[in-house]
Amino acid sequence: KAGVTQTPRYLIKTRGQQVTLSCSPISGHRSVSWYQQTPGQGLQFLFEYFSETQRNKGNFPGRFSGRQFSNSRSEMNVSTLELGDSALYLCASSSKSPGGDGYTFGSGTRLTVV
Amino acid sequence: SQQGEEDPQALSIQEGENATMNCSYKTSINNLQWYRQNSGRGLVHLILIRSNEREKHSGRLRVTLDTSKKSSSLLITASRAADTASYFCATGVNDYKLSFGAGTTVTVRA
Numbered sequence: 001k002a003g004v005t006q007t008p009r010y011l012i013k014t015r016g017q018q019v020t021l022s023c024s025p026i027s028g029h030r031s032v033s034w035y036q037q038t039p040g041q042g043l044q045f046l047f048e049y050f051s052e053t054q055r056n057k058g059n060f061p062g063r064f065s066g067r068q069f070s071n072s073r074s075e076m077n078v079s080t081l082e083l084g085d086s087a088l089y090l091c092a093s094s095s096k097s098p099g100g101d102g103y104t105f106g107s108g109t110r111l112t113v114v
Numbered sequence: 115s116q117q118g119e120e121d122p123q124a125l126s127i128q129e130g131e132n133a134t135m136n137c138s139y140k141t142s143i144n145n146l147q148w149y150r151q152n153s154g155r156g157l158v159h160l161i162l163i164r165s166n167e168r169e170k171h172s173g174r175l176r177v178t179l180d181t182s183k184k185s186s187s188l189l190i191t192a193s194r195a196a197d198t199a200s201y202f203c204a205t206g207v208n209d210y211k212l213s214f215g216a217g218t219t220v221t222v223r224a
Contacts (some may be wrong), residue, residue: 032210105157106156107156
């Protein structure tokens with residue numbers, strides 16, 4: 001079956017702009033999570049959605065937001081981009097909550113803010 | 115903040131040797147998972163061990179969990195060049211998220 005699909009793979013944005021990243025989970029998976037990975041902070045949890053409801057949110061400023069659609073696809077948005085937002089953004093899906101069988105990750109979106 | 119810490123940070127071994135890495139965490143957990151990441155790409159789920167389990171095997175992988183010491187270890191036997199990657203432990207606490215450690219970078223030399 002198809003894996004977790006993240007688009008786009010690479011993105012270059014300018015400070016102050018906003019960006020929207022997309023994630024399509026594995027068919028049948030209703031839980032979608034987002035993580036930010038940077039060399040300095042490692043893998044940090046952003047948020048998790050299940051059936052269009054955000055169930056948990058990490059310690060990130062309000063510039064980071066997300067949503068999940070009825071088909072379980074998810075988007076995350078970062079407004080007013082800062083240089084420090086440059087990172088690999090990873091999406092993960094799971095069939096059980098909370099990730100009882102492990103998560104399947106996408107290949108990520110590498111965001112560069114210049 | 116990161117829940118888990120891996121040790122060592124980096125490991126270099128010869129092909130065919132075993133690789134062992136450890137993970138320590140701070141709070142009670144529901145499960146502990148190990149992931150592999152190749153060259154900054156997505157993470158691949160390797161194995162999940164629940165808090166009531168002590169050892170689990172999957173192919174060349176062996177994971178142990180000691181909840182009294184809040185630690186886990188991942189053993190890769192008979193390593194191959196393809197095992198070169200970063201390995202992360204992650205803990206789950208029934209709050210719909212994983213808390214990752216900083217990872218161990220494993221290099222397998224031919």
